[in-house]
Amino acid sequence: MGHSDQKLAIFRGLLKFKSNVQKIWGVLIFLSIVTTIEVVLGIIKPEFLLKPFLRMKLLNWIFLILTIVKAYYIAWDFMHIRDEKSSLKNSIVLPLVFLIPYLAFIILLEADYIFDIMKDGIVSWDF
Amino acid sequence: MSTETVALKNIKHSDFSEHGNDAMKASYGKLMMWFFIISDALTFSGFLVSYGFARFKYIDSWPIADEVFTHFPFLHGVEAPMYYVAFMTFILIVSSVTMVLAVDAGHNMQKNKVILYMFLTIIFGAIFVGSQAWEWNTFIKGDYGALETRGGQILQFINSDTGKRAPIKDFSVKLDSDRLNHNPSVGVWYQTESSLPSFSLDEVKEGFKLNNNLLVRVQKLDSMGKKVVLNRSESLSKIQDAVGVVEGANLIHNEYGHRLFADFFFFITGFHGFHVFSGVVINIIIFFNVIIGTYEKRGHYEMVEKVGLYWHFVDLVWVFVFTFFYLV
Numbered sequence: 001m002g003h004s005d006q007k008l009a010i011f012r013g014l015l016k017f018k019s020n021v022q023k024i025w026g027v028l029i030f031l032s033i034v035t036t037i038e039v040v041l042g043i044i045k046p047e048f049l050l051k052p053f054l055r056m057k058l059l060n061w062i063f064l065i066l067t068i069v070k071a072y073y074i075a076w077d078f079m080h081i082r083d084e085k086s087s088l089k090n091s092i093v094l095p096l097v098f099l100i101p102y103l104a105f106i107i108l109l110e111a112d113y114i115f116d117i118m119k120d121g122i123v124s125w126d127f
Numbered sequence: 128m129s130t131e132t133v134a135l136k137n138i139k140h141s142d143f144s145e146h147g148n149d150a151m152k153a154s155y156g157k158l159m160m161w162f163f164i165i166s167d168a169l170t171f172s173g174f175l176v177s178y179g180f181a182r183f184k185y186i187d188s189w190p191i192a193d194e195v196f197t198h199f200p201f202l203h204g205v206e207a208p209m210y211y212v213a214f215m216t217f218i219l220i221v222s223s224v225t226m227v228l229a230v231d232a233g234h235n236m237q238k239n240k241v242i243l244y245m246f247l248t249i250i251f252g253a254i255f256v257g258s259q260a261w262e263w264n265t266f267i268k269g270d271y272g273a274l275e276t277r278g279g280q281i282l283q284f285i286n287s288d289t290g291k292r293a294p295i296k297d298f299s300v301k302l303d304s305d306r307l308n309h310n311p312s313v314g315v316w317y318q319t320e321s322s323l324p325s326f327s328l329d330e331v332k333e334g335f336k337l338n339n340n341l342l343v344r345v346q347k348l349d350s351m352g353k354k355v356v357l358n359r360s361e362s363l364s365k366i367q368d369a370v371g372v373v374e375g376a377n378l379i380h381n382e383y384g385h386r387l388f389a390d391f392f393f394f395i396t397g398f399h400g401f402h403v404f405s406g407v408v409i410n411i412i413i414f415f416n417v418i419i420g421t422y423e424k425r426g427h428y429e430m431v432e433k434v435g436l437y438w439h440f441v442d443l444v445w446v447f448v449f450t451f452f453y454l455v
Contacts, residue, residue, distance in 0.1 A: 031220050088158075096165065107179065108176070111182075115187075
């Protein structure tokens with residue numbers, strides 16, 4: 001089942017593993033490090049990261065990016081997308097990569113608009 | 128035996144083209160699992176995005192997750208924001224690792240290793256579901272209690288001496304009051320009553336008036352992302368707006384802040400927890416199939432791979448739920 005052609009390198013070939021089992025443990029260590037960074041940042045909340053950037057706190061952007069990094073390694077190495085044919089890889093990843101950010105964009109933009117209306121308009125939600 | 132049956136026998140169950148070539152080098156079952164995963168991923172994104180909608184709409188009054196999830200089992204009274212969810216996240220990632228190790232052992236036809244790793248995956252999955260049940264229980268019970276205004280605003284209490292939250296059970300006074308029970312003999316119809324909170328509205332209000340060091344904290348966030356605390360005179364007039372006591376959270380009332388927060392929390396973590404639960408059940412079925420040698424006879428362990436895909440997907444979703452509910 002395509003076992004022989006498993007790709008054993010991560011970080012664009014920076015880190016090569018001898019066997020598939022070794023690669024799995026390597027990815028676990030990497031994911032644990034990323035999670036630890038997230039939790040530590042979430043507890044400390046460094047002052048300089050609380051500045052707004054593109055309508056969101058800088059810290060939240062960092063969390064979002066780290067989450068996507070984690071998702072990438074779970075999908076690529078645990079779900080073996082790395083070893084699939086590019087046609088399968090693309091038909092799984094591309095719909096999600098286009099649809100989800102699109103949905104998020106239109107819905108969150110609308111929510112932001114409603115927030116402004118309730119803040120500056122005469123409508124009050126709390127009576 | 129006719130030639131037709133011979134030809135049929137030579138076709139592997141996984142083929143779905145006439146020439147025995149699998150589409151995109153993946154078997155039918157695996158492709159169908161990917162179909163399911165993609166549609167489920169879109170379902171979860173729909174939920175998380177609608178959570179985002181509620182949050183951006185009430186961006187200046189949303190509850191602060193660090194203050195909501197501060198408990199750790201066996202550590203009473205210790206403020207431990209996020210440590211428990213971090214632990215849950217780690218459990219789920221480790222279970223993903225044991226799952227992928229089971230898949231790998233399946234490729235090498237090592238039955239005993241598959242059994243061991245499947246077993247560990249099931250155990251870690253069960254720990255995760257149990258942790259989530261504990262998390263829900265703590266969330267539903269609540270810890271400080273609050274008042275709710277007619278407009279659905281939550282008023283929480285702060286001790287101005289320490290700057291910490293003041294639980295309503297610490298300052299409420301005991302007032303004697305009679306509870307009048309409405310019963311069917313007096314009216315044509317009557318509504319059933321929900322259970323009473325531990326303190327009545329008047330008891331909390333009276334206790335608040337007697338303690339001069341108490342202040343009201345409202346849902347609004349200041350520019351630094353902290354909840355606004357009213358001064359004493361503002362607080363005294365604000366509690367006159369209160370219409371009820373809230374302890375803990377359910378789908379209608381939520382002592383932690385905006386009620387939508389509790390609704391989305393129950394719905395999204397519940398939906399994810401249901402996925403984990405079904406994942407554990409499917410894992411158990413496959414586990415017993417491995418033990419009785421079904422896949423050994425079949426000649427390959429592709430079923431383990433397919434259930435593995437589902438299990439990793441559940442882990443993947445948790446990574447996002449963790450970020451959006453607890454971190455951001």
